[in-house]
Amino acid sequence: MCKRAGVHGQLVRGCGDFGVGGGEEVISKRYIEHQTKEDQLDENKNIFYWTGHPFVDAGLSSLLLLSGKERPEDIKDEDVNNAIKFAAKIYSEKTWSANYLHGMIFPNSGILMANPGIKGIISKAIKNILKKEMSISTESLDILKEMLIKNFDEMLAKDVIEYLKQLKDTRYKTLLSEEDIRDIGSEIIKQKFVNEAIKRKIERELYRLYEDIKNQKKEYVEISEGTCVICGRYPPYHKVPTYMSSFPLLGSGKKANYFHSGNLRGADICVHCLFLVQFMPLASYKIGRVLIIQGYPYELNLELSKEAIQDVRIHRSASNARNFKRTENFLFRKIIEITQKVVGGYNYWRRASISLYYFISNNQGQVIDIINIPNPSLIFVAFASSYDPQGWKNLVSTGWRKKLSTDEEFLNFEREKTNEVYTKLLHNESVLSHFINLKNRDANTKWELLEFYCKEVLGMDEKALELIKNVGDRIVETLDTLEENKLTRRLRELENATKLYQFEEFFVNLEKLRQRMKIERPLMSFDEFSSLLVNYGENLDISWRTVKNLLLFRIYEKLHDKLSKISEKEETNEGGDEE
Numbered sequence: 405m406c407k408r409a410g411v412h413g414q415l416v417r418g419c420g421d422f423g424v425g426g427g428e429e430v431i432s433k434r435y436i437e438h439q440t441k442e443d444q445l446d447e448n449k450n451i452f453y454w455t456g457h458p459f460v461d462a463g464l465s466s467l468l469l470l471s472g473k474e475r476p477e478d479i480k481d482e483d484v485n486n487a488i489k490f491a492a493k494i495y496s497e498k499t500w501s502a503n504y505l506h507g508m509i510f511p512n513s514g515i516l517m518a519n520p521g522i523k524g525i526i527s528k529a530i531k532n533i534l535k536k537e538m539s540i541s542t543e544s545l546d547i548l549k550e551m552l553i554k555n556f557d558e559m560l561a562k563d564v565i566e567y568l569k570q571l572k573d574t575r576y577k578t579l580l581s582e583e584d585i586r587d588i589g590s591e592i593i594k595q596k597f598v599n600e601a602i603k604r605k606i607e608r609e610l611y612r613l614y615e616d617i618k619n620q621k622k623e624y625v626e627i628s629e630g631t632c633v634i635c636g637r638y639p640p641y642h643k644v645p646t647y648m649s650s651f652p653l654l655g656s657g658k659k660a661n662y663f664h665s666g667n668l669r670g671a672d673i674c675v676h677c678l679f680l681v682q683f684m685p686l687a688s689y690k691i692g693r694v695l696i697i698q699g700y701p702y703e704l705n706l707e708l709s710k711e712a713i714q715d716v717r718i719h720r721s722a723s724n725a726r727n728f729k730r731t732e733n734f735l736f737r738k739i740i741e742i743t744q745k746v747v748g749g750y751n752y753w754r755r756a757s758i759s760l761y762y763f764i765s766n767n768q769g770q771v772i773d774i775i776n777i778p779n780p781s782l783i784f785v786a787f788a789s790s791y792d793p794q795g796w797k798n799l800v801s802t803g804w805r806k807k808l809s810t811d812e813e814f815l816n817f818e819r820e821k822t823n824e825v826y827t828k829l830l831h832n833e834s835v836l837s838h839f840i841n842l843k844n845r846d847a848n849t850k851w852e853l854l855e856f857y858c859k860e861v862l863g864m865d866e867k868a869l870e871l872i873k874n875v876g877d878r879i880v881e882t883l884d885t886l887e888e889n890k891l892t893r894r895l896r897e898l899e900n901a902t903k904l905y906q907f908e909e910f911f912v913n914l915e916k917l918r919q920r921m922k923i924e925r926p927l928m929s930f931d932e933f934s935s936l937l938v939n940y941g942e943n944l945d946i947s948w949r950t951v952k953n954l955l956l957f958r959i960y961e962k963l964h965d966k967l968s969k970i971s972e973k974e975e976t977n978e979g980g981d982e983e
């Protein structure tokens with residue numbers, strides 16, 4: 405999916421199911437009530453809220469995780485100050501500024517100074533001024549000082565002037581050549597004090613937004629200019645026009661059609677949301693593009709961002725998600741780990757939801773894939789991995805069509821390769837065929853896992869499953885009495901059934917066999933026969949093929965040892981019992 409205009413409307417609606425980011429009217433009313441009662445008591449209380457928008461909430465998660473807090477209302481002035489300092493320090497580093505922030509999230513950001521040319525501007529100004537006199541003269545230094553104070557700050561002016569004076573005393577005592585000026589320009593921007601100046605500038609920009617949040621709160625009485633399209637609580641902020649440089653996936657402001665409001669001032673986004681989104685990169689994972697994982701309930705949102713923040717703290721670079729190259733593989737790994745930690749195990753996921761936002765927003769283009777993880781798949785992955793870890797691994801391995809013998813091998817595949825089972829789970833497609841290994845006539849997991857999958861994901865009812873299991877056991881009972889060559893011939897009838905009548909034929913033949921063998925109890929009653937074949941035969945969701953796969957699973961599970969001995973013999977006796 406590739407969308408530009410209107411994508412934010414969709415992002416917010418994504419959480420509508422949970423009653424967040426809802427109607428403007430309700431929230432405005434709530435805001436005004438809240439404004440009059442609580443805010444008078446505590447100015448800093450409730451400056452920040454969860455909004456339901458993945459990017460803004462990712463920023464809020466960063467702020468909370470950096471502060472070691474869980475609830476937005478607990479964020480204090482001091483926490484925000486620390487977060488601003490931390491972000492400014494990280495963002496001023498080149499790996500962030502040019503490659504990540506400018507290259508993928510906020511191209512040419514004036515707030516985060518994410519502009520690969522920012523140092524170039526400093527060196528160009530220095531060079532131009534030096535060229536006038538072709539020497540480091542007092543007059544040039546004065547002009548330079550004034551310019552740097554105006555565009556950056558006094559400290560940078562002081563640092564640059566001192567550095568130039570020292571150059572004059574040592575290397576460039578007299579006139580400068582063109583080449584000298586070039587060298588001076590490139591030497592200066594490599595100095596640490598330039599980085600420090602950029603860091604201070606980012607800090608100042610973020611503080612300015614934060615101050616505006618606090619000031620707005622005092623002045624704000626009623627909503628007259630409309631409300632923020634993201635949180636629906638505050639008026640749009642137009643001191644800085646909100647374009648793609650300060651909020652991902654918007655237009656550049658040159659063309660109105662990237663904004664659904666057609667508003668040339670940019671998107672109608674409030675200063676709260678604009679401020680929070682500046683912290684979003686800290687909670688993101690860099691997997692080719694930028695990955696934001698949104699979770700609900702909000703504790704889950706925090707949990708899913710935790711690793712990103714930890715990585716930034718330790719490595720000072722954006723998290724590479726443990727080198728995973730596939731977003732869904734990384735996500736399923738995280739789900740398994742979270743399940744081990746939470747109270748309630750797999751049941752935790754019954755009230756949870758997860759969406760992935762996988763995007764890139766730069767001057768060359770903007771693209772986003774939104775992946776909502778089907779809830780039954782979440783529950784199944786959580787159950788499978790904890791109930792039958794080996795079975796789960798076998799099942800997943802079939803998604804690479806590989807038998808992976810060591811954990812390390814498994815992990816390497818998990819990091820690198822697209823997996824068919826994961827992909828099917830993401831798209832709500834059946835993975836039933838992955839439970840059995842037709843070639844080796846083996847079951848990949850325990851029956852209970854298959855049962856759980858059928859109930860939770862395919863929505864089969866318990867009675868039907870019980871019936872299929874019993875019929876499967878009766879088939880096993882019959883087959884087990886047969887001579888080896890007859891056994892495989894019967895089994896092949898079932899394995900090769902591709903049409904419903906062939907499937908039915910298998911049962912009729914087996915029933916005849918039971919009569920010949922004088923087994924008293926019939927394979928199935930008439931009722932059972934009709935419910936198994938007729939009911940499911942016509943049902944498109946749970947077709948007779950589902951039943952066939954379940955029966956094969958049961959047969960392989962019970963008779964695997966015998967069947968593999970037979971196939972070994974068949975292989976050594978070339979053509980021996982083959983039909």
Ligand SMILES: [Zn+2]
Pocket residue numbers: 632633634635636637638673674675676677678
């Ligand atoms: Zn807002």
